Amino acid sequence: MTQYRRIFAEFMKRRGAKITHGRGAILEAVFDNHGHFDVEELYEQLKSRGERVSLATLYRTIPLLVESGLVRQAMRTDATTRYEHVWGHPRHLHIVCKHCGKVVEVELGDMAETLRTLGRNHGYRVEEITLCLRGLCRPCRQKGESDVPA
Amino acid sequence: MTQYRRIFAEFMKRRGAKITHGRGAILEAVFDNHGHFDVEELYEQLKSRGERVSLATLYRTIPLLVESGLVRQAMRTDATTRYEHVWGHPRHLHIVCKHCGKVVEVELGDMAETLRTLGRNHGYRVEEITLCLRGLCRPCRQKGESDVPA
DNA sequence: CCTGCAAATGATAATAAGTCTCATTCGCTA
DNA sequence: TAGCGAATGAGACTTATTATCATTTGCAGG
Ligand SMILES: [Zn+2]
Ligand SMILES: [Zn+2]
Ligand SMILES: [Zn+2]
Ligand SMILES: [Zn+2]
Numbered sequence: 038m039t040q041y042r043r044i045f046a047e048f049m050k051r052r053g054a055k056i057t058h059g060r061g062a063i064l065e066a067v068f069d070n071h072g073h074f075d076v077e078e079l080y081e082q083l084k085s086r087g088e089r090v091s092l093a094t095l096y097r098t099i100p101l102l103v104e105s106g107l108v109r110q111a112m113r114t115d116a117t118t119r120y121e122h123v124w125g126h127p128r129h130l131h132i133v134c135k136h137c138g139k140v141v142e143v144e145l146g147d148m149a150e151t152l153r154t155l156g157r158n159h160g161y162r163v164e165e166i167t168l169c170l171r172g173l174c175r176p177c178r179q180k181g182e183s184d185v186p187a
Numbered sequence: 188m189t190q191y192r193r194i195f196a197e198f199m200k201r202r203g204a205k206i207t208h209g210r211g212a213i214l215e216a217v218f219d220n221h222g223h224f225d226v227e228e229l230y231e232q233l234k235s236r237g238e239r240v241s242l243a244t245l246y247r248t249i250p251l252l253v254e255s256g257l258v259r260q261a262m263r264t265d266a267t268t269r270y271e272h273v274w275g276h277p278r279h280l281h282i283v284c285k286h287c288g289k290v291v292e293v294e295l296g297d298m299a300e301t302l303r304t305l306g307r308n309h310g311y312r313v314e315e316i317t318l319c320l321r322g323l324c325r326p327c328r329q330k331g332e333s334d335v336p337a
Numbered sequence: 338c339c340t341g342c343a344a345a346t347g348a349t350a351a352t353a354a355g356t357c358t359c360a361t362t363c364g365c366t367a
Numbered sequence: 368t369a370g371c372g373a374a375t376g377a378g379a380c381t382t383a384t385t386a387t388c389a390t391t392t393g394c395a396g397g
Pocket of ligand 2: 134135136137138139173174175176177178
């Protein structure tokens with residue numbers, strides 16, 4: 038049994054929730070996916086593995102994964118919410134190209150603690166840090182941003 | 188004529204867009220509103236001033252205000268996108284209470300330049316910085332987070 | 338000050354992410 | 368292995384945002 042599966046199992050037991058076949062399949066798909074994904078993509082990924090999990094179950098399970106600390110909301114694009122698994126990845130910020138959508142991840146490093154302290158100084162216990170930079174990547178600047186976005 | 192109106196007028200001329208009565212009214216409403224607002228709230232604000240501007244026009248005008256640099260997307264709540272006017276305000280981050288929704292703004296200060304440099308080192312020209320901390324404010328921690336959120 | 342036309346508007350239909358409902362199925366505990 | 372409460376799937380529903388299109392309006396040029 039993988040580590041993340043053990044973590045999930047413990048979380049679910051603590052919560053009095055059941056580990057069904059669907060939830061297990063979702064967990065596996067999430068940890069097979071090392072990039073950012075939205076619900077629709079996860080759904081397709083599951084279908085292509087031959088798993089029959091309804092969209093409703095996906096929408097119901099993702100909050101559990103987030104609450105367990107295994108997954109987090111990575112970013113919101115114009116239309117959808119994109120997620121990523123957290124376990125096994127360092128805390129990072131995202132740099133997104135406004136034109137082509139390319140995303141670079143950079144570790145937060147010291148900044149995480151600095152920001153938690155900042156929050157504490159204002160009376161907050163910080164649980165999540167969302168840091169996103171948006172601009173143009175070099176190729177898009179050189180091409181004059183004239184092409185159709187990928 | 189206010190400064191922001193002049194900025195908007197120049198931007199619109201450069202863009203070959205017209206300054207209609209509706210767009211002017213939206214601009215005024217946006218700059219009378221010193222907090223965060225979503226489209227629906229702006230719509231109500233305009234109605235209460237006796238301005239008849241359709242929701243469609245609001246949705247069409249806000250991107251122009253954002254592109255002009257006068258307004259920016261402040262944050263996404265679960266359902267809606269919230270905006271704030273930028274001109275006249277220092278760049279800041281948001282600290283949001285997960286339970287009651289209270290928001291504190293803290294100036295970015297040096298961090299803004301640090302982050303722009305970080306982006307540059309990865310090949311990006313950074314145009315927007317979104318930094319949001321989420322957690323629990325002191326009152327919500329003390330009340331045990333047991334109440335219904337405001 | 339008028340004219341003409343492209344751009345803007347309003348009303349409303351369309352789209353789509355996410356949520357809710359409820360009858361049926363399934364994990365889990367004993 | 369039985370029984371029950373939780374979980375599921377199918378599809379209805381909600382709602383923020385976008386698209387459509389006939390009508391109106393800002394404004395450059397005369
Ligand atoms: Zn990431
Ligand atoms: Zn790019
Ligand atoms: Zn703000
Ligand atoms: Zn609070």
